[in-house]
Amino acid sequence: MSVEAKHVQTPSRGAAGEGRLGKVVTYGLLSVGALVILGPFLWMVRSVVTPNEVLYSDSGGGIIPRQFTLDHIKDAFTAGVQPFDVYFVNSLIVTVIAVVSNVIFCGLAGFALARIEFVGRRAVTVVIVLMLAIPIESRIIPLYILASRSGLSNSYFGIALPLLVTSMGIFLMRQYVMTIPRELDEAAKVDGCSSWRLYWKIIFPICRPVIAAIAIFTFITAWNDYMWPLVIIQSQDMQTLPVAVGNMAVVKDQLRWGTLLAFSLLSVTPVLVFYLFLQRQFMAGITSGAVKG
Amino acid sequence: MDARSPKRGRRRHGRFDVLWFLGVPILLIVAVEIVPMLGVVWISLTDYNPLEPDSWLSFVGGENYSRMLGDDLFWQSLLNTSYFALLYLPIAIFGAMVAAILLNQQLRGRLVFRGIFFMPVVVSWVVGSTMIMWFLDPSSGLPSMISESLGFGRLPQLLQDESTAMPTVAFVAIWKYFGYNTVIYLAGLQAIDSALDEAAKVDGASALRRFWHITLPGLRPVTAVVVMLNMIQAMRIFDPMMIMTNGGPNNSTTSTVLYVYRMAWDNLQFGYGSAITAVLSVIIFAIAGLQFWFFNRRSVER
Structure with missing residues (x-):
């Protein structure tokens, strides 16, 4: 696929792209898909800035209402059981704990499984691979029993517990370290470098792409996690954003949709801002388990 | 060395x-x-109750499992989950494959489309379910407004009707996972040797024949992974039901995991909840194992 291919002028035109009709159909289908996906999101944005009296008027305010308000956003910080920023800080702390812990410990374990020879290495690796297919729902009841009986309910550590180390992270890291030439280790050893230094000074920096993937994957999972925080959190002031938004949504209080949507919008905004700038890393990070696994 | x-x-x-x-x-x-x-x-062999700390030793034998056999709601929750999978899987997988094939062309704006398709993957189920609930609201939602202005009247309450509630929940799941599958398929398409396609084109093979004989077989390994991941995803569905329908109307959207949640955290029957979890886990392992076996055999055959 070099110089020659470029002369052929249609290097990767697929089956549907032939001719003008094909182009129209392609764009038509893709646009319908994009509209269906963006529609609910844009509708949320539109409704958040629409005053209540318009939102609940008989016409619903039309597609683009004439009045504009920031009251719903303000309400999110004043009118709830707890203001938005309390939940935001909770989510932030839990997410940071999960990401940092996952990056450090999955990295260490992945390196050990790829490089250090020890009795039972094969067995540990097989167990890690087997755990990949097991979702949290398969173990949530005993995990809840263990965590709550160890007094971890209602603590940030307890909320982050299932995401402190993940078999997926360990597995990805192991696969990546396996591709690094062993000569690098040998050279460092000859220079008198300990395994610990070798890992932090040489291997860890090389692994930046997979570390980024693990960090992004954990960030999204922790920020959006719902079922585990729902069962482990006992008090209102420890709730993370999904639990808080979920509790409001479950009630379906007809007159509080404005605030609920403001909460929803505010809670996805940080994620979407990151996503906007790091699209490729997000796609690689979130699908890495599927593509490499 | x-x-x-x-x-x-x-x-x-x-x-x-x-x-x-x-x-x-x-x-x-x-x-x-x-x-x-x-x-x-x-735990599934006990009648553990978190209010009685010692009850984790209170063995009841296979009682929880035999109770399951006669529990209509349990069977319905399995049926509901399967029905959800049936509604969700074809569009989420086949639709995403088509989208990936369309996006794999030299196309202006293909990265923008890809970026939009993948966006819901980073949005939580909670927020996604909430915004779609509002979007489909009969008096305040966009489709309902459009339908009314075209003279068709407002949309019905989709989530309050047994026949439309599950399809609506499935729509949320498709909305959320379509882009995920699309991106995986795109990676799969890029792995297909494009020289093969070029050669076939030079030989005068039609677009349809090339699709059928080169693209589709090339996508088989990716499809195996995508099918497994999405089937497991479907078996563990919980969040959108919890947010949108609470399992209703008339238990028509009570998924298996939602039923486990009700048993354990509403009724404090952790033993029974664990028994259902065990059965669900066996189903999930079976899906993973089947795919693994199928996948390995294929790669050996080649």
């Missing part, structure tokens, strides 16, 4: 290094993944 300086080779990593590297991670994996996974079997 080893031949030249065996002493160095042996000392490559110190004897206790492995503890520094693996100690904490393995401890956590055991405590958070392995013990709870095996613990499900234990």
Whole structure:
């Protein structure tokens, strides 16, 4: 696929792209898909800035209402059981704990499984691979029993517990370290470098792409996690954003949709801002388990 | 290297290094993944109640399992989950494959489309379910407004009708996972040797024939992975039901995991909840195992 291919002028035109009709159909289908996906999101944005009296008027305010308000956003910080920023800080702390812990410990374990020879290495690796297919729902009841009986309910550590180390992270890291030439280790050893230094000074920096993937994957999972925080959190002031938004949504209080949507919008905004700038890393990070696994 | 300086080779990593590297991670994996996974079997043989701390030793034998056999709601929750999978899987998988094929062309704006398709993947189920609930609201939602202005009248309450509630929940799931599958398929398409396609084109093979004989077979391994991931995803569905319908109307959207949640955290019947979890886990392992077996056999045959 070099110089020659470029002369052929249609290097990767697929089956549907032939001719003008094909182009129209392609764009038509893709646009319908994009509209269906963006529609609910844009509708949320539109409704958040629409005053209540318009939102609940008989016409619903039309597609683009004439009045504009920031009251719903303000309400999110004043009118709830707890203001938005309390939940935001909770989510932030839990997410940071999960990401940092996952990056450090999955990295260490992945390196050990790829490089250090020890009795039972094969067995540990097989167990890690087997755990990949097991979702949290398969173990949530005993995990809840263990965590709550160890007094971890209602603590940030307890909320982050299932995401402190993940078999997926360990597995990805192991696969990546396996591709690094062993000569690098040998050279460092000859220079008198300990395994610990070798890992932090040489291997860890090389692994930046997979570390980024693990960090992004954990960030999204922790920020959006719902079922585990729902069962482990006992008090209102420890709730993370999904639990808080979920509790409001479950009630379906007809007159509080404005605030609920403001909460929803505010809670996805940080994620979407990151996503906007790091699209490729997000796609690689979130699908890495599927593509490499 | 080893031949030249065996002493160095042996000392490559110190004897206790492995503890520094693996100690904490393995401890956590055991405590958070392995013990709870095996613990499900234990708890399912008891009638554990969190209000009675000693009840984790109160064995009841296979009582929870025999109760399941006669529990219509349990069977309905399995049926509901399967119905959800049936609504969700074809569009989420086949639709995403088509989208990926369309996006794999030289196309202006293909990265923008890809970026939009993938966006819901980073949005939580909670927020996604909430915004779609509002979007489909009969009096305040966009489709309802459009339908009314075209003279068709407002949309019905989709989530309050047994026949439309599950399709609406499935729509949320498709909305959320369509882009995920699309991106995986795009990676799969890029792995197909484009020289093969070019050669066929030079030989005068039609677009349809090339699609059928080159693209589709090339996508088989990716499809195996996508089908497995999405089937498991469907079996563990919980969030959108919890947010949108609470399992209603008339239990028509009570998924298996939602039923487990009700049993354990509403009724405090952790033993029974664990028994259902065990059955669900066997189904999930079976899906993973089947795909693994199928996948391995294929790669051996080649």
